[in-house]
Amino acid sequence: MEQHYLLLRKHIAEICELTDAEWDIVSRVFTYKSLKKHQFLIQKEQLVPCEYWIIKGLTKAYAIDGNGKEHILQFAMEQYWTSDFNAFQNKVPAAIFIDCIEDSEFFCLKWEDREYLCHEIPKMGHFFRIKSHHGYIALQQRILSLLIETAEERYNNLVKKLPKLIQRVPKKLLAAYLGVTRETLSRF
Amino acid sequence: MEQHYLLLRKHIAEICELTDAEWDIVSRVFTYKSLKKHQFLIQKEQLVPCEYWIIKGLTKAYAIDGNGKEHILQFAMEQYWTSDFNAFQNKVPAAIFIDCIEDSEFFCLKWEDREYLCHEIPKMGHFFRIKSHHGYIALQQRILSLLIETAEERYNNLVKKLPKLIQRVPKKLLAAYLGVTRETLSRF
DNA sequence: TTGTACCGTTAATTTTTAGCAACACAGATA
DNA sequence: TATCTGTGTTGCTAAAAATTAACGGTACAA
Numbered sequence: 060m061e062q063h064y065l066l067l068r069k070h071i072a073e074i075c076e077l078t079d080a081e082w083d084i085v086s087r088v089f090t091y092k093s094l095k096k097h098q099f100l101i102q103k104e105q106l107v108p109c110e111y112w113i114i115k116g117l118t119k120a121y122a123i124d125g126n127g128k129e130h131i132l133q134f135a136m137e138q139y140w141t142s143d144f145n146a147f148q149n150k151v152p153a154a155i156f157i158d159c160i161e162d163s164e165f166f167c168l169k170w171e172d173r174e175y176l177c178h179e180i181p182k183m184g185h186f187f188r189i190k191s192h193h194g195y196i197a198l199q200q201r202i203l204s205l206l207i208e209t210a211e212e213r214y215n216n217l218v219k220k221l222p223k224l225i226q227r228v229p230k231k232l233l234a235a236y237l238g239v240t241r242e243t244l245s246r247f
Numbered sequence: 248m249e250q251h252y253l254l255l256r257k258h259i260a261e262i263c264e265l266t267d268a269e270w271d272i273v274s275r276v277f278t279y280k281s282l283k284k285h286q287f288l289i290q291k292e293q294l295v296p297c298e299y300w301i302i303k304g305l306t307k308a309y310a311i312d313g314n315g316k317e318h319i320l321q322f323a324m325e326q327y328w329t330s331d332f333n334a335f336q337n338k339v340p341a342a343i344f345i346d347c348i349e350d351s352e353f354f355c356l357k358w359e360d361r362e363y364l365c366h367e368i369p370k371m372g373h374f375f376r377i378k379s380h381h382g383y384i385a386l387q388q389r390i391l392s393l394l395i396e397t398a399e400e401r402y403n404n405l406v407k408k409l410p411k412l413i414q415r416v417p418k419k420l421l422a423a424y425l426g427v428t429r430e431t432l433s434r435f
Numbered sequence: 436t437t438g439t440a441c442c443g444t445t446a447a448t449t450t451t452t453a454g455c456a457a458c459a460c461a462g463a464t465a
Numbered sequence: 466t467a468t469c470t471g472t473g474t475t476g477c478t479a480a481a482a483a484t485t486a487a488c489g490g491t492a493c494a495a
Binding site for chain 2: 441442443444445
């Protein structure tokens with residue numbers, strides 16, 4: 060477990076170095092959670108108390124359309140943050156599901172604790188601001204790729220950008236992420 | 248001009264109330280800019296010194312693909328923020344263009360001033376964190392709509408959600424935003 | 436005024452993708 | 466062991482959208 064905390068500290072340090080005293084405050088508020096493959100981290104319609112930093116494992120965030128088809132918003136693996144950020148922030152029921160593609164472990168951060176950290180340690184406010192910014196940029200890139208590229212180009216770019224992810228994610232889920240059927244993906 | 252500053256203050260107050268002293272600090276750092284229809288706010292490959300709050304007017308943020316086709320990321324009108332946030336934050340050349348669909352006026356905020364405000368006035372850090380969060384959520388919704396809905400559904404939802412925007416934006420630009428050709432949009 | 440460029444629409448054709456069905460294969464289970 | 470379920474692939478057909486072309490309307494400039 061110590062090892063996990065060290066990794067989280069290192070993750071934060073990529074954006075801002077914390078003193079030992081500050082880290083003491085920060086590390087105290089995270090709680091640990093462990094889930095098996097196929098278990099839900101977040102279920103639609105339910106409140107979302109936390110955002111989650113992934114210690115180990117792999118999750119998918121997705122919505123189900125009127126025909127029961129799954130559409131994947133985000134894959135998240137080690138050192139990624141995941142949650143339904145809208146539900147989390149605005150204390151409304153979740154609009155999406157997040158479940159585990161592999162057995163996974165998380166550090167959980169409650170909204171009040173997040174606000175508390177931002178208030179107590181301005182550096183953490185900075186950290187979350189930058190993280191949020193990065194998330195925004197990633198989504199913007201994704202929209203551009205959905206608008207500009209063909210499904211095949213999207214697939215090739217994904218392979219180039221996150222080859223490790225490809226190996227861990229079944230192709231039918233990649234298809235649901237790229238916005239095509241698994242049959243279409245299979246023909247690339 | 249006083250009127251414009253009042254509107255900006257009101258816009259910020261929707262997230263956090265500033266004291267007169269704080270507002271004095273904040274208002275001081277914004278500069279004014281005015282552009283005519285078709286003029287560029289941001290050009291690809293160039294550095295992006297500011298993010299922009301729109302006092303009046305309408306802009307589009309877009310990328311050009313290999314075939315010279317335009318794909319629109321964002322329309323922004325009165326009281327919206329716009330910029331190439333990646334280029335702005337990381338001081339790298341812009342990946343997109345932003346130009347004016349109508350004559351437009353802006354308040355400009357430089358990166359250093361933004362950092363300064365966040366540092367001096369924690370409330371402003373809070374403000375930008377929340378704004379960024381909102382932006383993130385909007386993009387996430389957009390991705391879901393690109394993945395789940397047909398182009399026709401996307402169009403109808405846009406009409407329902409932003410009827411004013413529809414009236415101000417030529418249909419060929421709406422098509423570039425929805426991810427279809429103008430001929431396809433014309434058949435809905 | 437005439438010309439010119441752009442815009443929105445419609446039609447015909449082609450390309451792309453979805454939907455459905457069948458099948459091989461692997462891993463899990465009884 | 467035989468069976469069941471989920472996954473990835475392929476063939477065929479149907480639907481959706483892009484492409485190309487044409488046409489009328491409008492704004493703008495020479």
